[in-house]
Amino acid sequence: MSKTTKKIEANLKKRYAKEKRFRAYGVVSLLISFAFLAVLLVTIFSKGLPAFQQTYIKLDIELNEKILGINKDSDEDALFSASYSKVVKNSLKEMFPGIKGRKQKRALKNLVSKSAAYDLRDKVLEKPTLLGTTQSYWFLAKDDVDVFMKGNIDRTLPESDRRIKDYQLAWIDKLMDEGRLEKRFNTVLFTEGDSREPEQAGMRGAIVGSLLTMLVTILLSFPIGVATAAYLEEFAPQNNRWVDLIEININNLAAVPSIVFGLLGLAVYINIFGVPRSTPLLGGLVLTLMTLPTIIIASRAAIKSVPPSIKEAAIGLGASRMQVLFQHTLPLAMPGILTGTIIGMAQALGETAPLLMIGMVAFVSDIPTGIFDPSTVMPVQIYLWSDSPERAFTERTSAAIMILLGFLVLMNVIAIVLRKKFEKKW
Amino acid sequence: MTELKPDIEKRSEFDIEINGTVGKPFVDNPKMSSRNCDVFYGDKQAIFDVNLDIANNEIIAMIGPSGCGKSTYLRVLNRMNDTIPICKVTGEHTLDGEDIYGKKQDPVLLRARVGMVFQKPNPFPKSIYDNVAYGARLHGLASNRSELDDVVESSLIKAGLFKEVKDDLNKPGTGLSGGQQQRLCIARAIAVDPEVILMDEPTSALDPIATALIEELMDELKENYTIAIVTHSMQQAARVSQRTAYFHLGKLVEVNETDKVFTNPEHQLTENYITGRFG
Numbered sequence: 001m002s003k004t005t006k007k008i009e010a011n012l013k014k015r016y017a018k019e020k021r022f023r024a025y026g027v028v029s030l031l032i033s034f035a036f037l038a039v040l041l042v043t044i045f046s047k048g049l050p051a052f053q054q055t056y057i058k059l060d061i062e063l064n065e066k067i068l069g070i071n072k073d074s075d076e077d078a079l080f081s082a083s084y085s086k087v088v089k090n091s092l093k094e095m096f097p098g099i100k101g102r103k104q105k106r107a108l109k110n111l112v113s114k115s116a117a118y119d120l121r122d123k124v125l126e127k128p129t130l131l132g133t134t135q136s137y138w139f140l141a142k143d144d145v146d147v148f149m150k151g152n153i154d155r156t157l158p159e160s161d162r163r164i165k166d167y168q169l170a171w172i173d174k175l176m177d178e179g180r181l182e183k184r185f186n187t188v189l190f191t192e193g194d195s196r197e198p199e200q201a202g203m204r205g206a207i208v209g210s211l212l213t214m215l216v217t218i219l220l221s222f223p224i225g226v227a228t229a230a231y232l233e234e235f236a237p238q239n240n241r242w243v244d245l246i247e248i249n250i251n252n253l254a255a256v257p258s259i260v261f262g263l264l265g266l267a268v269y270i271n272i273f274g275v276p277r278s279t280p281l282l283g284g285l286v287l288t289l290m291t292l293p294t295i296i297i298a299s300r301a302a303i304k305s306v307p308p309s310i311k312e313a314a315i316g317l318g319a320s321r322m323q324v325l326f327q328h329t330l331p332l333a334m335p336g337i338l339t340g341t342i343i344g345m346a347q348a349l350g351e352t353a354p355l356l357m358i359g360m361v362a363f364v365s366d367i368p369t370g371i372f373d374p375s376t377v378m379p380v381q382i383y384l385w386s387d388s389p390e391r392a393f394t395e396r397t398s399a400a401i402m403i404l405l406g407f408l409v410l411m412n413v414i415a416i417v418l419r420k421k422f423e424k425k426w
Numbered sequence: 427m428t429e430l431k432p433d434i435e436k437r438s439e440f441d442i443e444i445n446g447t448v449g450k451p452f453v454d455n456p457k458m459s460s461r462n463c464d465v466f467y468g469d470k471q472a473i474f475d476v477n478l479d480i481a482n483n484e485i486i487a488m489i490g491p492s493g494c495g496k497s498t499y500l501r502v503l504n505r506m507n508d509t510i511p512i513c514k515v516t517g518e519h520t521l522d523g524e525d526i527y528g529k530k531q532d533p534v535l536l537r538a539r540v541g542m543v544f545q546k547p548n549p550f551p552k553s554i555y556d557n558v559a560y561g562a563r564l565h566g567l568a569s570n571r572s573e574l575d576d577v578v579e580s581s582l583i584k585a586g587l588f589k590e591v592k593d594d595l596n597k598p599g600t601g602l603s604g605g606q607q608q609r610l611c612i613a614r615a616i617a618v619d620p621e622v623i624l625m626d627e628p629t630s631a632l633d634p635i636a637t638a639l640i641e642e643l644m645d646e647l648k649e650n651y652t653i654a655i656v657t658h659s660m661q662q663a664a665r666v667s668q669r670t671a672y673f674h675l676g677k678l679v680e681v682n683e684t685d686k687v688f689t690n691p692e693h694q695l696t697e698n699y700i701t702g703r704f705g
Contacts, residue, residue, distance in 0.1 A: 238511045309548035313611070315509060316542035317561040317618060318534045328550065 048398030054186035055141040055149045057112055059091045062134045084117040096171055107168055113140035113199045143198040143392035193365045198392035203403055205367045209375030216284020217348050222341055225295030233303040234325055254293035261289045262357030277359040278374040286354050291344035298340020302333035335419040342415035346408050352379040378404045448692045449682035453481040457652045463517035465498055472498050476678045485653045487667035494673040496656045500624050504540035505533045538565055541620035545627040547607035549599035554591050557599040561618035577617055585613035586643050605636025625655040641666050660700055664688050672696045
């Protein structure tokens with residue numbers, strides 16, 4: 001063995017050891033990140049999953065016209081404003097006779113959600129022949145009952161430390177014995193807007209608001225972003241000081257804290273242009289500012305990676321620059337452009353701070369029907385619920401996070417599918 | 427040029443002076459011609475005072491060592507250099523006596539008349555049919571589908587590819603072998619029915635069998651087209667061309683009949699190059 005070979009051999013051991021160490025570092029960092037992800041998901045899921053169930057109470061309602069304050073000839077207006085909460089209360093009173101004192105009376109009423117009266121009203125309006133009969137219906141239970149049913153209130157604690165008193169426990173036990181309490185899938189979470197009452201609060205307003213906001217954002221930022229990127233890559237003069245300045249500014253914009261965009265939106269869109277506040281239109285305009293740099297940077301990278309040989313071939317055949325751009329460069333760059341766009345959209349979907357500045361943090365219980373309606377978005381809804389004192393909002397906050405994560409996963413899946421679809425080999 | 431001189435070895439070709447072009451750069455009634463052509467990339471001059479005529483229906487080969495400017499000169503002829511912002515072309519260049527760098531000349535029309543085949547086969551990531559039909563569609567050469575079919579078929583036949591792909595016209599052009607891809611690119615170029623075809627080292631990425639096919643094809647194409655080919659292979663130049671132009675460090679050293687260049691070159695540098703003393 002020559003001297004050189006010996007030297008190499010001596011070194012070889014070190015080199016392999018180095019490689020082994022490096023791989024170990026990689027595995028360790030991967031495990032750490034997985035552990036964090038697992039902790040995050042486990043906490044969110046364990047807290048949030050119960051929110052997809054909701055306790056219902058079955059009540060026998062006597063639709064007594066006298067108690068309702070109407071008669072057979074009443075018109076629809078009278079039916080609408082009849083005192084349904086009274087019949088609900090009466091039904092509870094009949095079930096638990098001999099309740100004394102204001103406190104207990106109020107507690108009894110609070111077994112059932114306030115929405116019970118509205119449910120009843122809708123049922124009667126739909127079928128007025130029900131009047132005068134006795135019907136059993138399932139109503140939403142009040143949040144405290146729901147929390148207890150999910151085992152989040154410890155009945156062994158002394159009464160003074162519990163939100164549910166002994167007499168309430170007795171009622172609940174009786175209801176359970178009679179099979180009048182039941183946990184069902186929580187459709188309210190998906191069909192209703194926000195509410196101050198946890199059992200009536202849903203994500204629908206926020207989901208629709210988010211979708212409308214995203215729609216405005218993508219309709220504005222995609223064409224502007226791609227056109228900017230295409231111009232900068234294919235048409236702008238090279239080594240021009242203005243072009244350089246624009247490039248530097250775009251790259252800097254990507255690093256600007258998002259709340260600054262919110263302030264800008266407040267100052268420019270609301271104060272100067274008078275865009276209605278709290279609307280998806282305004283949210284979309286602000287988020288467009290935020291996603292534009294991401295889309296431009298990703299699109300430029302994608303356009304740059306299109307092989308010049310393809311462009312040359314088209315130019316050599318007599319294609320104009322526009323034709324080269326639209327027939328070759330953009331279609332080939334599309335997977336990269338779409339990936340960048342969806343990453344930008346996912347960022348925008350999870351963005352809260354700038355929206356706080358433009359009034360999208362307001363309590364909006366109606367579901368927006370257009371981009372000019374006041375609305376909120378999913379991350380702001382999470383923020384609002386996490387801020388609410390009711391115990392039942394804790395699990396709903398986690399459930400809302402799960403829904404938001406679901407949408408993000410969905411968007412990533414769309415990104416992958418689109419990339420696969422548009423990807424072409426050359 | 428002296429600063430390019432390597433220190434390790436004294437290389438004689440840098441000492442031989444080039445005073446204009448020797449041989450016969452000019453022909454009667456040329457298809458294309460260049461006078462006093464200089465090309466600059468920024469501050470660097472890539473081509474020095476090239477004067478050359480290209481005759482009708484001939485194959486002219488441009489040879490020379492790497493970086494001698496032969497490809498750059500070829501790209502002058504269909505204004506491909508326009509796409510490079512720092513590139514500046516001077517001198518007079520004509521196609522059928524028309525100034526191709528004139529204000530009236532549309533580069534898009536010029537490139538339809540002067541087609542190009544590149545070093546690396548570069549079919550579009552589309553079907554074989556769409557590749558060939560691209561130029562015809564671009565310039566509106568076919569008014570309906572059957573006319574377009576005819577253009578595609580005849581171009582593929584002329585490029586000697588039709589038999590191999592006639593059942594696979596809807597398959598991607600990128601799925602063909604390298605030699606087939608290059609013939610597809612030639613078919614794509616002739617589908618526009620150009621007058622001149624520029625070929626920039628068309629066989630450098632291909633194996634000898636594919637190369638032979640392309641050379642045969644060039645011989646047939648000569649009947650209808652004027653061809654200028656840049657090549658690194660002197661054997662290829664000798665096989666396919668009628669005239670050969672030898673470039674050296676951006677200057678056109680010698681232009682003569684191919685036989686004469688390879689048997690009895692006039693210039694010392696040409697002789698050094700073809701006898702393999704450098705290159």
